[in-house]
Amino acid sequence: MKIVHSIEEMRSLCRAAKTNGQRLGFVPTMGALHAGHLALVRASLAQCKTTAVSIFVNPTQFGPNEDFAKYPRTLERDQKMLEAEGVSLLFTPTVEEIYPKGASTFVTVEGLSERLCGGTRPGHFRGVATVVSKLFHIVEPDIAYFGQKDAAQVAIIRKMVRDLAFALEIAVVPIVREPDGLALSSRNAYLTPSERKQALVLYRALCRVQTLADKGERNSRKLIEVAQDIFREEPGVRLDYVEIVNQETLDPVSDVSQGALVAVAAFVGTTRLIDNIVL
Numbered sequence: 001m002k003i004v005h006s007i008e009e010m011r012s013l014c015r016a017a018k019t020n021g022q023r024l025g026f027v028p029t030m031g032a033l034h035a036g037h038l039a040l041v042r043a044s045l046a047q048c049k050t051t052a053v054s055i056f057v058n059p060t061q062f063g064p065n066e067d068f069a070k071y072p073r074t075l076e077r078d079q080k081m082l083e084a085e086g087v088s089l090l091f092t093p094t095v096e097e098i099y100p101k102g103a104s105t106f107v108t109v110e111g112l113s114e115r116l117c118g119g120t121r122p123g124h125f126r127g128v129a130t131v132v133s134k135l136f137h138i139v140e141p142d143i144a145y146f147g148q149k150d151a152a153q154v155a156i157i158r159k160m161v162r163d164l165a166f167a168l169e170i171a172v173v174p175i176v177r178e179p180d181g182l183a184l185s186s187r188n189a190y191l192t193p194s195e196r197k198q199a200l201v202l203y204r205a206l207c208r209v210q211t212l213a214d215k216g217e218r219n220s221r222k223l224i225e226v227a228q229d230i231f232r233e234e235p236g237v238r239l240d241y242v243e244i245v246n247q248e249t250l251d252p253v254s255d256v257s258q259g260a261l262v263a264v265a266a267f268v269g270t271t272r273l274i275d276n277i278v279l
Contacts, residue, residue: 026141061127
């Protein structure tokens with residue numbers, strides 16, 4: 001596995017990897033890798049001749065009171081995991097490489113960036129769209145892989161790709177969960193043992209919504225109220241939102257008969273976690 005730090009070298013190596021029509025897969029990450037990330041990597045390895053991964057903790061998607069400084073950074077461990085999987089290229093740029101002095105250009109996907117997590121994390125999705133667009137320009141992948149856990153991010157990136165005519169495909173990989181249902185997240189490392197148990201309320205609420213929908217309940221308001229009731233069973237967890245929306249537009253839907261995304265976000269202690277299901 002080749003470890004690359006500069007944009008110029010990464011661009012050159014990625015273009016070389018695509019010669020003779022070979023497909024290049026790309027998995028952008030912020031590191032602190034877990035089995036969810038590896039599911040993305042394995043999907044790329046199965047479909048593409050060459051797989052590139054980036055590890056970059058992107059400062060522009062963190063708010064002023066969020067966890068950028070303490071976000072887990074485990075680069076040496078991550079490198080070993082990726083090499084063992086068979087990744088060809090690992091891009092680990094500095095902040096200065098991605099955002100050179102004086103950089104003032106950002107990408108905003110209007111109409112979607114204020115939805116779900118964007119409502120309580122102003123500017124978050126602007127930072128995501130900006131760094132992902134930069135990485136797409138550098139790597140020029142044929143397929144980029146993202147996790148279903150970040151459903152709002154997926155919707156925003158898909159729209160950005162359409163709007164800006166990126167020549168690539170977005171592939172979405174299902175959520176990877178612990179045996180008890182907790183969605184894998186790098187932020188799970190923050191949880192104490194008692195908080196880890198409390199965090200299961202996110203999946204429990206989603207499962208309750210799924211069960212009711214399977215039994216024929218179609219009214220989104222009733223489904224949301226049921227989920228909120230489940231969260232009240234865990235007073236140590238502070239609910240940020242439960243929303244039922246269109247999976248592509250992130251617009252609220254009142255009736256789930258045509259399918260919908262059920263998304264939740266909550267603070268377990270000081271750790272903010274997200275999860276979702278698709279009805």
